[in-house]
Amino acid sequence: MCACAWRLHVFTAALVLAAHLIKVLSCGEAGAGPRLTKRYVGLYTGPYFDPSAPNNITTQLGTHAYLPCKVRQLSNKSVSWIRRRDAHILTVDRFTFIADERFQAFLVEATDTWTLQVKYVQARDAGVYECQVGTEPKMSHFVQLNVVVPKIEIVGESELYVKAGTTVSLKCVITQALEEPAYIFWYHNDERVLNYDKSLVEIRMERVAPDTTVGNLIIYSPRREDSGNYSCSPSNLDSASVMLHVLSGEQPAAMQHGNGARGASPRRALLAAAALPALPALPALPALPALLPALPPAAPHVRPQLVLHRLLLLLALALLCPVLCHDEDDGK
Incomplete structure (x- = not known):
C-alpha cells in the first residue's frame, strides 16, 4: 500500500510541474503577469x-x-x-x-x-x-x-490603294498577349469609326489562339472621302496604322505602289503654268516686205515648236532693222 501511495504522489507532482511549465511558456514567468508580446512554439518563434x-x-x-x-x-x-x-x-x-x-x-x-x-x-x-x-x-x-509586351500590326503594306466601290478589309493582329483586349477601337484620321450602319462599315474581334487576337474593319463600297489614315487601338496597348487611298477611275501605274513615283496631275500642271511670269509685250515692228520671206498660212495642225521658231525669226529681224537703216544713212 505504501508503494502505491508513493507512486500516486509522484504522478500528481509530475502533473503539477507540467501545468506550470505550460503556463510559463504561454504567459511568461510565474507571478510576472501576462506579457504584451505573443510567444510562439514550434519551428518558428517569430515572423x-x-x-x-x-x-x-x-x-x-x-x-x-x-x-x-x-x-x-x-x-x-x-x-x-x-x-x-x-x-x-x-x-x-x-x-x-x-x-x-x-x-x-x-x-x-x-x-x-x-x-x-x-x-x-x-x-x-x-x-x-x-x-x-x-x-x-x-x-x-x-x-x-x-x-x-504584345506585338500589334495591321496586315499588309503601310499604304493601301483600292478602287472606289471595292470592299476593303483591314486586319489588326495582336500576338504575344496573355490577356484578350477588352476592346479594339478603330480610328479614321483620329476620329473613331462606329459601325452603326452595318451596310457601310462592320467591326469584328476574334480570339484565334491563346495569345492572339484579330480585329477586323470592313468598309463596304468605299468612296474618295474614305481615304486617309486608319489605326487600330486595343485597350491598354499601343496602336498600329495604315494609309488607305481610294481611287476613282483609271490612275497611272505608279499610283499602284505606295513607294513609287507619282505622275503629275493636270491640275498641278495648270498651277505650275500659272506661276510662270508673263512675257513683256514687244513693240510694233515696221513693215519689212523686202526682208521677210513669204510664209504660208499656218495650218491648224502646225506644231507649237514651229510657231516659236517663227516668232524668234521675227524678233531677230526687228533687231537687225535699225542696223541696216543706219548703214543706208552713212552711205548717203
Whole structure:
C-alpha cells in the first residue's frame, strides 16, 4: 500500500510541474503577469515567410500586377516594399511613399499576405521587388516581376490603294498577349469609326489562339472621302496604322505602289503654268516686205515648236532693222 501511495504522489507532482511549465511558456514567468508580446512554439518563434508564396510574377503591359508577400506570425512588425533597381521605398504597411499613384499595398488578412499592387504596368516596371519585415535583423523576400509586351500590326503594306466601290478589309493582329483586349477601337484620321450602319462599315474581334487576337474593319463600297489614315487601338496597348487611298477611275501605274513615283496631275500642271511670269509685250515692228520671206498660212495642225521658231525669226529681224537703216544713212 505504501508503494502505491508513493507512486500516486509522484504522478500528481509530475502533473503539477507540467501545468506550470505550460503556463510559463504561454504567459511568461510565474507571478510576472501576462506579457504584451505573443510567444510562439514550434519551428518558428517569430515572423517568417511562407515558402509556398510565389517569387516570380509575369504580367502583360497595361494590366495590373499583384506581388504577394506571405508573412506568418507577423505580430506587430511592419512590412515594407522596396524597388531594388533604385532602392526606392514604395510602401510601409498601408502607407505609400512614392509619388507614382500606381503603387499601393494592402493586407489580405485571411492569408496573411501583404500584396503590392502595380496598376497599368509599364515596360520599365520589370525587375526585382523586395518585401522587408521590420525585425532585427531585417528579413527580406524577393519577387521578380516580368512584363510581356504584345506585338500589334495591321496586315499588309503601310499604304493601301483600292478602287472606289471595292470592299476593303483591314486586319489588326495582336500576338504575344496573355490577356484578350477588352476592346479594339478603330480610328479614321483620329476620329473613331462606329459601325452603326452595318451596310457601310462592320467591326469584328476574334480570339484565334491563346495569345492572339484579330480585329477586323470592313468598309463596304468605299468612296474618295474614305481615304486617309486608319489605326487600330486595343485597350491598354499601343496602336498600329495604315494609309488607305481610294481611287476613282483609271490612275497611272505608279499610283499602284505606295513607294513609287507619282505622275503629275493636270491640275498641278495648270498651277505650275500659272506661276510662270508673263512675257513683256514687244513693240510694233515696221513693215519689212523686202526682208521677210513669204510664209504660208499656218495650218491648224502646225506644231507649237514651229510657231516659236517663227516668232524668234521675227524678233531677230526687228533687231537687225535699225542696223541696216543706219548703214543706208552713212552711205548717203
